[in-house]
Amino acid sequence: MTQRTRYFLLGSSMVIIVGLATGLVAMYGGNLPMRSTTVGPVELAYMPGGANAVGYANVHEVMNSEFRQKLRQVFPTGEEKNRIQSEIGVDIEHDIDTVVVGFTGNPDDKNAVALVRGRFNTPQIEAVAIQHGATVADYNGKRLISMAGPGESGAVAILEPGLLALGNAITVKAAIDAAKSGQNITKNTDVMKFVSELDGRNTAWVVGRLEGMGLANTGLPQQARDQLSAVQWFIVNLHVDGGVNGVARAIARDDQAAENLRDVVRGGLAAAHLMGGRDTRLDAVVNAIQVAGTGKDVAVSFTIPTEILDLINGVAGMRNLQQAPGVKK
Numbered sequence: 275m276t277q278r279t280r281y282f283l284l285g286s287s288m289v290i291i292v293g294l295a296t297g298l299v300a301m302y303g304g305n306l307p308m309r310s311t312t313v314g315p316v317e318l319a320y321m322p323g324g325a326n327a328v329g330y331a332n333v334h335e336v337m338n339s340e341f342r343q344k345l346r347q348v349f350p351t352g353e354e355k356n357r358i359q360s361e362i363g364v365d366i367e368h369d370i371d372t373v374v375v376g377f378t379g380n381p382d383d384k385n386a387v388a389l390v391r392g393r394f395n396t397p398q399i400e401a402v403a404i405q406h407g408a409t410v411a412d413y414n415g416k417r418l419i420s421m422a423g424p425g426e427s428g429a430v431a432i433l434e435p436g437l438l439a440l441g442n443a444i445t446v447k448a449a450i451d452a453a454k455s456g457q458n459i460t461k462n463t464d465v466m467k468f469v470s471e472l473d474g475r476n477t478a479w480v481v482g483r484l485e486g487m488g489l490a491n492t493g494l495p496q497q498a499r500d501q502l503s504a505v506q507w508f509i510v511n512l513h514v515d516g517g518v519n520g521v522a523r524a525i526a527r528d529d530q531a532a533e534n535l536r537d538v539v540r541g542g543l544a545a546a547h548l549m550g551g552r553d554t555r556l557d558a559v560v561n562a563i564q565v566a567g568t569g570k571d572v573a574v575s576f577t578i579p580t581e582i583l584d585l586i587n588g589v590a591g592m593r594n595l596q597q598a599p600g601v602k603k
Contacts, residue, residue, distance in 0.1 A: 314469040317374040317389040320449040321459040325376035327482025328459055334371045335477050340516040369393045387441035387449050396432050414450045468509050477514040483507055504531035518578040526570045535572050539565050
């Protein structure tokens with residue numbers, strides 16, 4: 275498996291969750307061990323207990339939704355999709371059922387692990403990886419495929435039939451160790467409290483503790499970092515059908531910090547209303563955003579209606595046209 279293919283699969287897994295939660299970013303970029311709880315996806319048994327954030331997406335539901343059919347230009351198609359299928363035998367549209375992603379620190383591919391459930395030809399994955407210089411070995415009873423060499427640290431583990439772990443060697447081994455030892459995210463009562471409120475009723479969700487996510491190293495303006503520093507937890511849940519309905523929540527450190535955050539969101543909405551009127555589809559999105567919450571809880575509900583998909587498709591179509599061979603930039 276090439277480095278590009280591996281990062282594409284991991285990136286796709288993360289963007290399904292994080293991208294949907296932040297406004298639909300384009301996607302280019304057996305029995306489990308015993309658990310202490312039945313809350314949440316069973317894959318959480320493999321999620322290290324030290325993860326700062328964990329997310330889930332029902333990819334099968336997204337791919338079969340009316341929303342997905344209207345947004346075909348944004349999802350991977352064509353040469354890249356066909357290359358992945360020919361290389362490792364995975365059709366990302368039909369072979370993947372669910373994805374669970376965990377992050378430690380900044381949410382990038384260097385400290386993330388994706389647990390991908392679906393239908394995989396594992397002998398083919400191993401064979402192709404070996405052809406590209408990978409090594410295959412057993413690690414705590416699991417098949418571990420590791421890439422070595424300059425700039426290479428990626429790994430894929432076959433956790434069980436139909437379940438793969440993708441990340442780098444450190445994060446994938448940590449997932450295997452978490453299941454082996456039982457010291458996984460299910461022991462974190464704070465995280466699991468939020469997961470219990472979300473699981474089973476949403477197409478995708480993300481729960482995380484903002485502290486430790488490395489905001490100081492991001493390119494966000496200082497004012498934005500100051501506002502976010504007051505947030506202890508963030509929770510996003512999404513339901514996908516014809517459009518997307520969701521709620522983004524923030525748990526602040528105290529009531530005053532939460533009220534300040536609500537004021538910032540209200541101010542942004544007021545500015546958006548003043549700039550409205552140019553496109554009724556965008557106005558519909560802005561009008562559907564509602565700010566609520568009391569005490570330390572800030573909640574922003576939103577709806578992305580089917581009408582906005584035509585606009586997103588148009589942007590994606592223009593990008594694809596500009597990237598086509600022979601088109602002047």
